Structures are given as structure tokens and as C-alpha cells.
Amino acid sequence: MDNSTATTVFESLSSGVRLDIVRLLIKTGHQGLVAGEIATTLGLPATNLSFHLKALTQATLVSVTQEGRFQRYRANLAIMQELIVYLTEECCSGHPEQCFEKPLAAADCCDTNPSLSSTQTD
Amino acid sequence: MDNSTATTVFESLSSGVRLDIVRLLIKTGHQGLVAGEIATTLGLPATNLSFHLKALTQATLVSVTQEGRFQRYRANLAIMQELIVYLTEECCSGHPEQCFEKPLAAADCCDTNPSLSSTQTD
DNA sequence: ACAATACTTCAACTATAATTGAAATATTAA
DNA sequence: TTAATATTTCAATTATAGTTGAAGTATTGT
Numbered sequence: 455m456d457n458s459t460a461t462t463v464f465e466s467l468s469s470g471v472r473l474d475i476v477r478l479l480i481k482t483g484h485q486g487l488v489a490g491e492i493a494t495t496l497g498l499p500a501t502n503l504s505f506h507l508k509a510l511t512q513a514t515l516v517s518v519t520q521e522g523r524f525q526r527y528r529a530n531l532a533i534m535q536e537l538i539v540y541l542t543e544e545c546c547s548g549h550p551e552q553c554f555e556k557p558l559a560a561a562d563c564c565d566t567n568p569s570l571s572s573t574q575t576d
Numbered sequence: 577m578d579n580s581t582a583t584t585v586f587e588s589l590s591s592g593v594r595l596d597i598v599r600l601l602i603k604t605g606h607q608g609l610v611a612g613e614i615a616t617t618l619g620l621p622a623t624n625l626s627f628h629l630k631a632l633t634q635a636t637l638v639s640v641t642q643e644g645r646f647q648r649y650r651a652n653l654a655i656m657q658e659l660i661v662y663l664t665e666e667c668c669s670g671h672p673e674q675c676f677e678k679p680l681a682a683a684d685c686c687d688t689n690p691s692l693s694s695t696q697t698d
Numbered sequence: 699a700c701a702a703t704a705c706t707t708c709a710a711c712t713a714t715a716a717t718t719g720a721a722a723t724a725t726t727a728a
Numbered sequence: 729t730t731a732a733t734a735t736t737t738c739a740a741t742t743a744t745a746g747t748t749g750a751a752g753t754a755t756t757g758t
Binding site for chain 1: 745746747748749750754755756
């Protein structure tokens with residue numbers, strides 16, 4: 455991931471609304487959600503949601519597929535992983551010795567570790 | 577890291593200027609840089625830099641200490657690590673089975689692995 | 699064909715962020 | 729103590745982002 459892509463991704467996630475959308479879509483995984491379901495879940499007017507979904511789609515953080523008159527949105531997990539790699543590289547750049555003094559916990563991510571998910575606020 | 581903190585951090589890094597500042601300060605590590613050095617390196621007017629440094633400081637992405645009439649800024653690596661953990665948790669939430677299909681590379685970060693740093697664009 | 703549904707686009711508006719030069723503050727050097 | 733240096737704050741301006749209702753497009757159900 456290059457710096458301008460990273461900026462675009464950060465920009466996308468800098469809106470509370472868009473972060474909520476991405477987190478919601480990550481939770482629904484491959485199934486994703488159609489626009490109306492997102493609107494209902496997050497209590498957003500359709501036009502406002504559409505605005506943010508367009509931004510997220512252009513930033514490739516979500517993908518869309520048409521299903522009849524519905525538009526199904528899915529989170530792009532790959533780019534989240536790339537973002538994690540990017541941040542890890544940046545944190546280490548030139549200073550590996552002070553990088554990750556405490557354990558990263560990334561490796562623990564997929565374990566059944568309730569203490570990780572319980573740190574979330576909503 | 578809670579969601580509103582994450583939003584604040586993303587907001588901070590969503591500006592190309594601020595991302596440049598943080599990346600520069602990460603490179604200089606514990607030594608950090610005084611404001612004037614940052615301004616010279618990035619070619620920014622002092623007042624504009626000060627604006628962004630204030631935002632970064634309030635978001636706790638950088639810290640300041642006074643040295644006579646200089647202000648020395650340093651990156652807060654700990655919050656970058658927390659951000660990585662936050663993203664990892666979010667990516668995994670509810671879907672550990674599809675989390676990190678490809679290797680994360682986070683663990684390789686501090687190894688002498690030139691292929692990682694060579695992916696950066698500037 | 700026609701009405702209903704799902705969603706997007708458009709245009710207008712409001713809100714927030716970024717940039718700038720001038721003035722202010724604080725520290726140091728002469 | 730006066731001048732120079734380092735940085736911040738302020739006020740004004742410009743630029744960009746977010747929100748909304750109305751209208752438009754496309755698909756489906758009757």
C-alpha cells in the first residue's frame with residue numbers, strides 16, 4: 455500500500471458514519487448487506503448513506519454487486535489487512551528495536567480470546 | 577482503543593500533511609524533531625505546521641516537550657500499535673475463519689526483511 | 699402497462715477543515 | 729535591555745465535506 459492509498463483509506467475511516475458502515479459490513483462478512491438494511495440498522499437517510507457508500511466504494515473499502523433492484527455491499531477485508539501491514543511497516547521504519555516493545559496481539563486475533571472483543575465500546 | 581478514539585486517529589492520519597509529519601517523526605524515533613526542522617523538511621509554513629501539530633498532539637499521536645525556545649515533537653508509537661490491534665480486532669470480529677487468509681506479515685516487521693520497506697513509495 | 703420499491707443523483711445548503719499573514723508570546727544572544 | 733529566533737495564536741479567507749429533499753433510474757410485482 456502506498457502513502458496516497460493509505461491517506462485515502464484513513465480519510466474513509468475518519469468519518470464516524472463510514473467507520474460504522476465498515477464495521478457493520480465486516481461483521482456480516484461475505485453475506486454483506488443491501489443498502490436498505492444498512493440504512494435501517496444505522497438509522498441513516500438513504501441519500502446520506504448512498505453518499506458515504508459511494509465514497510467507501512471508490513476507496514475500495516467496500517464492494518457492491520447488484521441483486522435485482524438491491525445493491526449488496528461487502529467489506530473489503532484484504533485492504534484492511536494491507537492497512538495493518540502498512541502501519542506495521544511505518545511503525546518499524548528505521549527503528550525496529552523500539553517497534554512492538556509490548557506484544558502485538560495480532561497473532562492472537564483469530565484465537566478465541568474474549569478479552570480482545572470486550573474492549574470494544576458498542 | 578474505542579471507536580471514537582479510532583475515528584480521531586483516522587481523522588488525524590487522513591490529511592496528507594499530517595501523515596507526512598507522523599511518518600517523519602516515526603523515522604526519527606526517540607530523538608524526534610523540533611518544529612522548525614519539521615517545517616524545513618516538509619516545506620511547510622510555520623503557522624500551517626503548528627496547526628497540524630496541535631491537531632496531532634490533541635489526538636495523542638505525537639507528544640511535545642519544550643527545549644528552551646524550541647518545541648520537540650515525537651511520534652507516539654504506542655498509539656500506532658493500539659491502532660494495529662484495533663484494526664486486527666475489527667477485521668476478525670465475528671469472522672475469524674476468513675481473517676488473514678494470507679499471512680499478516682506483522683510478525684516479520686522487525687526482521688531484516690528488505691521486501692517490506694521497499695514497498696514504500698517515498 | 700402501471701404502480702411500488704430500492705437506490706442514486708442532483709442542487710442547494712450547512713458545517714468543518716485547511717491555509718495564510720500579521721500579531722503575540724517566550725526564550726536566548728548580544 | 730534590546731534584537732533576534734522559535735513557535736503559537738488570531739482573524740480572515742478559501743476549500744472541502746456532510747446533509748437534505750426532490751427528482752431520476754432501474755427493477756419487480758400486479
